[in-house]
Amino acid sequence: MPAAELPVARVLVDVSPHHLDRPFDYLIPARWDAEAVPGCRVRVRFNGRLLDGFLLERVADSEYAGRLSWLQRVVSTEPVLSGRTLELVRAVARRYAGTMSDVVSLAVPPRHAGAENEPAGQAASTPVAPSHTGWGGYENGRTFLEAVRAGRPARAVWQALPGEDWARRLAELAATAASAGRGTVVVVPDQRDLDRLSEACTELLGAGRFVALSGELDPAERYRRWLAVHRGKVRTVVGTRAAVFAPVVEPGLLVVWDDGDELHAYPRAPYPHVRDVLTHRSHAAGAALLVGGFARTAEAGLLVESGWAREIVAPRPTVRARAPRVTAVGEDDRQLERDPDTRAARLPAVAFEAARNALREERPVLVQVPRKGYVPALACAGCRERARCRHCGGPLAVPERPGTGATPVSCRWCGHGEAGFRCDNCGSDRLRAIVVGASRTAEELGRAFSGVVVRTSGGGRILDRVPSGPSLVVSTPGAEPPVAGGYGAALLLDARALLSRPELRAGEQALRLWLAAASLVRPADRGGRVVVLADSSFTQVQALVRWDPRWYASVELAARNELGFPPVKRVASVDGSPSAVSALLERIRLPEEAEVLGPVPLEEDTDSGPRERALVRAPRQQGRALADALWTAQAAHARSGGDPVRVRLDPLELI
Structure with missing residues (x-):
């Protein structure tokens, strides 16, 4: 019945x-x-x-x-x-043409019955707003703080100062919103950032007044914390992208830190980005929004240029006073020949001298290397073609330090050893390194700076902190450990490896990673030096030398506008077998000004055969119409029983 x-x-x-x-x-x-x-x-x-x-x-x-x-x-x-959770789910699905x-x-x-049946507990008490904050040193900083306290829907893009204690600043904002009885969601890229932010929140808000959500929690604990937010017991949430949908009651502040980090994009359909989800939540709920970082993405630049958000920046004299001295040096082999020490370390004389001075002053030196491993990329020494495996066509590399006996060269895809390389293009049997990895760099620096402790951070072993004494810290991008008082110098090696990535955002990502490393260095008036091994004519290098990511974001945005790529236009990639891509494109009823680029073959080697990619782009004003058209086409395609296709709107990588 x-x-x-x-x-x-x-x-x-x-x-x-x-x-x-x-x-x-x-x-x-x-x-x-x-x-x-x-x-x-x-x-x-x-x-x-x-x-x-x-x-x-x-x-x-x-x-x-x-x-x-x-x-x-x-x-x-x-x-x-x-x-609001249901409304948000509907909005995100529609924006990204997903289900x-x-x-x-x-x-x-996922539900965990034990956590759901536990007693609800008492609601967290309201904290007191911090009496002193560090926002006064920024233009519009105090104004934004007052807007958060008053519950106004202010929207801002924050350019953090070099060496800024960003976790403390964000905790101050969260405590201010919580003191007014409003909810807060702060999203950071990874667990290391979350640990740092949680420590700051514990100090300012107090334990029990916030929860941290991340994918590393076990299912029961994650659901337990999520329920505390859903039931209104806790109104402040910090976390990785797992927190972006957190159902806080009466949201008053939404924050994303370092929005250019690739970890902010979900790797699962429909591939939403944290910044865009929070932007929608801010608009729908009338909550304040802050997009912050040491760097600035083109997307954040568009928010400012369009007038939708205001800038929070420090005066230029303050930036210059807080920044280290940055020097750009092209890789000049003649410099290496003149000094055996610099030749052993593969460093130009100016970089070697900067490191030596920092060590002499009892300060650690940070060395950023783009790749982990020993020699992660090899090429033919004769014609410079990429060295590939004879079995699967994958890239050859030296994964670890060579030992006595068997050759260490092997394929990064199938793991097959390559004892007798011969180039298919020119017939040469000699190999050369394209990029030297962190392990090999640490080994060479240890020889050049005899007696100095060399530490590595990256891959499966990331250091949380390093002591303040003299040492060399070789790190991959994003794994740089902080040090009390700051590094004496930072050497940014193999810059071409970051700048030459075949992606739309390669330059933007390179600058973001350089600024993150350079922000750990002492100011110039305290001897801080940063040496980047790259030609100073690159706009990314100029932005680093001048410490002006705002200028670079405007240059990048203008270039994207000219090329017709995100964020100025909405672009969707359609991947699949040639027949599936063709069938989907035939079913799309595109907006009037939309266009299709391709399809072109992909280099991905799959068991199901060749794959292709087509790009579909439309003016940003027609973005919703484009998403709706793609959703309708996918529904028709699924109903027909065709091969699967993958549709992504505004993908981070456009090859």
């Missing part, structure tokens, strides 16, 4: 195909009447299988003319998909 009132449940069933991306109607049995609340988890029979789903709403009648199936079970009465089920899997963590 169905429920007496509103007996029809509209259920979002956990199925992925686009043509099934809609609610389905089910009858609610009378025995589940009280438990079947909007937003709860249910089980339903779908296409002969028992599947999970979410009850979105209850209605009196169904528009379906046939016979309705019964709701099988209410799994939990917790309304985890309702209100609601895919977005729900990102927004709502």
